[in-house]
Amino acid sequence: MGKFTEPAKELLEHVGGSDNISVVTHCATRMRFVLNDNDKADAKKIEEISLVKGTFTNAGQFQVIIGNDVASFYNEFTEIAGVGDTSKDEAKVAAKQNMSFIQRMISHLADIFTPLIPALVVGGLILGFRNVIGEIGMIGPDDLTLVEVSQFWAGTHAFLWLIGEAIFHFLPVGITWAISRKMGTTQILGIVLGITLVSPQLLNAYGVAGGGDIPFWDFGFAQVEMIGYQAQVIPAILAGFVLAYLELGLRKVIPNVISMIFVPFFALIPAVLVAHVVLGPIGWTMGSWISEVVYSGLTSTFGWLFAAMFGFAYAPLVITGLHHMTNAIDLQLMSEFDGTNLWPMIALSNIAQGSAVVAMIFLNKKDEKEQQVSVPAAISCYLGVTEPAMFGINLKYMFPFLAAMIGSSIAAVISVGGGVMANSIGVGGIPGFLSIQFQYWIIFFIAMFVAIAVPFVLTIILSKTKMGVNAYKRLGKK
Known part of the structure; x- marks a missing residue:
């Protein structure tokens, strides 16, 4: 008998047995189930298992929080359950059977951007550092920048742009690659398509607004403007999906013996043509409209609202997955605006959720089992990963979740009221200040303090109200 035999048997029984398991895998702390019938899973009894620290359902998967022992537990569980090992990608595919159409669309969007996030985070930090050394006067009576007084920092500033440009100006390459990867089509074709959107042959997207003549391809009967789509998101998404669906459709009609030649040829050339003639201009217009509406809304008189x-x-x-948008x-x-005023609010929301958990740690300091969930959840939340905190603690009690939402709202008003801008998406927690443009650090730190203090205090206050007392009673805590 192994170390986790008994809890594994209990978990198997309460998820509905082996026949109810379509796919099971695990991440760093959680077991992830795709169940044939979610109603057969008894979450209350599962949470009573000594090893289990909480449950929740997200993205079509029933997830059980185990903790650091999850890998060893998973091995024993799969042996006892008689279910085979599978990959996270396969689990995602299976999970879609439990999703609505809207949920599947959001899942597609998440699958596109998730592989790009590490690069975007690095890019944001690099742009922030370049802003500090190249734009902020901090030396001598003339307030000279580090770049102006030091050749080393001047060289560093120029060198780091090599990476920043690769990440952001050539972002369409990453997007079209991610789409081809997600759709199961030829990834190198996705990369080539992306390169055709940002090729040096084309007039840089940032140069179009400057006026002047726009070069064009002349086909005799028609002319196509040679405009690049550097840093543009929607044109790349539209072009990427056109290429993917063209390739998938051609695979069905072209015989295998010649598919290696004709599928790439008849997929790539039309996709590039359509991207530059139709999708690029449409996508650019759509993207500009969306960003203008959001930016104008946040900087208007009613931006605070x-x-x-x-x-x-x-x-x-x-919770719904809509945040991926x-x-x-x-x-x-x-x-469009050399920064984003939306992302700082996201970082503050994550911090607020973590602060509510810290309050719960204080309130339940004698509950050892809950501490095993709440302490790691608070740490991961402050580092930008909110799901363990939200699903493992805050949503279970509800009043800390509400306290975090209120604290996040107040902090967001301070951030927007102070005009805070981030260079890019960054680490969505306390380290997120590194992605904030330097001139806004002070106001962001004030907003961050509010996101820490308000949820903590509110959670303790709400725990004494009828809402808090009922939550404890419902969970059998008091």
């Missing part, structure tokens, strides 16, 4: 609503609603958006909006804002 938009900020309050977004700060309050962002955490619920995470903000990645595209952030990137579009960056391309």
